[in-house]
Amino acid sequence: xxxxxxxxxxxxxxxxxxxxxxxxxxxxxxxxxxxxxxxxxxxxxxxxxxxxxxxxxxxxxxxxxxx
Numbered sequence: 116x117x118x119x120x121x122x123x124x125x126x127x128x129x130x131x132x133x134x135x136x137x138x139x140x141x142x143x144x145x146x147x148x149x150x151x152x153x154x155x156x157x158x159x160x161x162x163x164x165x166x167x168x169x170x171x172x173x174x175x176x177x178x179x180x181x182x
């Protein structure tokens with residue numbers, strides 16, 4: 116995404132859709148992302164590569180949470 120990262124996109128979308136749920140995927144580990152302050156704690160995050168089963172399970176878990 117030229118000119119913006121995933122967090123910025125999420126923040127922008129949430130101004131219009133407060134209940135939006137996001138899953139971040141990155142080639143970096145969760146520790147590196149947290150250490151750099153890119154994402155807040157308790158966000159949905161998967162490190163790439165991940166299996167299709169892990170991706171599907173994570174998405175299902177996010178969608179099953181109360182809004």
